[in-house]
Amino acid sequence: MLATWLQALVSGLAIGGVYALIALSFSITFTTTKTLNFSQGEFIGVGAFLGVAVLYLLSGQDEGAALAPGASAGFNYPLAAIAVGAAVGVIGILLFITAVRPFAGKPGMSWVMSTIGFGIILQSIGLAIWGPAPVNLPSPFGDDVIRIAGAGVRPQEILVLVVAIVLMIGLDLLLRRTRMGKAMRAVANNPSVAALMGINVSAVMIGAFALSSALAGIGGLLVAPIASASIFMGLGIALKAFSGAIVGGLDNPRGCIFGGFALGLLEASVALWQAQWREIVIFLLIILVLAIRPQGLFGARTLDKV
């Protein structure tokens, strides 16, 4: 019985780490620009496939055969992560320039449609290049199950958790301790005043989108060895991550991380009871949280002047 609960805890933390990372990426653009990238799911899928492409290149393997188990070994996987982060970051800048900046700060919700549209374009291009079939991406630390007090976990799941936590701590420090972080928070607080103080508001916003997209891309590369890389893999993850962000409070990065982990743990424990009720329980809970605290558990209460 203990092993069963421990297994649920381990599984929940592993998937929760991914949710938390993507939830944080939602928070980054929301706090700086008050907009969200609704195509974050497609960015995850594209990140995974770019990672596959880079690994093929680094391991010198023929495109016809599946990636060998050793293709991610050594520096290949970290190099792929850097390449994916940079490439998806650039796509994020493109998204900001074409689909967000023209509409941000204007009345209406045009940016919702334009970011969704950008995602559909991205997905269609991805389908044309890589096709709909899932592709295997080997984990850099092999595929053997590690046993912890009766519960089993794969090296990649631990890697996801560790990388997610390291990235989250790093970003937390960046936001709270550095001049750049201060600038980002200033822009979030009041863009006009920030601009008057000599902060390049435009650059901060572009940076926020690049960072947020890079996180989604790296998230895709991290999940691919667990779920297989596929252009559709990100949709479910992004939806859950967004839910986690809403529960935690979109404007509070730490709250988003909490929300992501909470959702992962909740999923694993509800499945212990009745797996087919998982989605129902999770979304009922989200509705409940929003009914009681519309700003999320850790969000700041804001008053909109009408």
Added chain:
Amino acid sequence: MRSPHQPTRRATLAGAATLLSAPFIFRSAHAAEDIKLGFNGDLSASPSAQSGRAAVVGIQAAMADLAREGGVLGRPLTLTIRDDLSQPPKSIQNMSDLIDNEKVVAVFGPTNSGNALAWKHIPNQKHIPVMGCIGSATDITKGTGGDNYMFRVGSVDRIQVVTLMGYAKKNPRSGKIGFLTETTGYGQGGLKDLQEVAQAQGLTPAANEKFNVNDTDMTSQLSKLKSAGVETALVWAQGTPIGQLMRSMDKIGYFPTVLTSWAADNLSFMNAAGPQLAEKPIFLRTVSETRSPRQQALFDRVRPNIDADSAFSFAVHGYDGTMLLARAIQQAGSTDGAKLREALENLNGSYEGFAKTYDHPFSRTQHDALGAADQRWTCWRDGKLAAYSDDIVASLKPEDFKG
């Protein structure tokens, strides 16, 4: 006043009638030469498209062999192919087009079971026999009152469940059985069959768990099976989630006997599970991996035109289905739909096909040519499909297949 140069009304009408009837005269003259058959199924869109393409290859191989023998009723056969892109509306449209415009005498397909369920009323109303060779849903060939024009030479979910349950019941290891199904239409259709067949064979599942098609961690569901003492798990899902299920079993170190839907023959299962874990489940196909010399000859002939070794069974279904249809046309002495259906339901003599030798393959109530005895036990070995055998398989008798 009418000008003398203007044609009379009668002449105009006669002329118009001649013009209008011209295409029909042409069509009936044309029909006297060719027997038109149709194919309606996914050839390009869904992951199952490769199965559809393989079936067409089998149908065309059979037609080539029939042409060498001088055709059917002395007339050559032609095949009109329509891709339904796995979309039900497109599939329905194709069906009407093939029957009403192309005037086919019978249709093969579809690739996706859901599409057959979407249009099976059309051939039943228009009295055009359909020979299924890919989609495996139990309800496709089920009659709905009145004459049933839906036939099949292929896998049937219900028959697979009945056969697997027979194994589960005889497995000395299976003190308790448990169900694991995917929450899609395919998985839940299978669950319904599993529950009904288990009841018919006097078995009660100790656990019944579900998972999403995109889940990557089913350890919670498996823990419940484990604590319920389940030693034989019956799994109904698509390839990738069955693969993830095997990985989750590995995580908690729990390996019951795993009997799965035939989706485990798909390469996507192999990719998700990895070569070692892929060797665990046992499943059923209609064509054994240890091919007879005759099957090997057909395999060598069609293999260049099909996408994967595992798609060969669909080429076999297409080939045998075409041959049975040809024999029915010969027996009926006509291409009339109602006579064809009657001939299929009372087919004389036996035909040595590639899946088996068919002896009265169909009856008025039974429209599936391949039954429990025609299932071939299969597993993965060294990254390839292989025939599976053990003492239980060897001991199974026809009376073990109830439900």
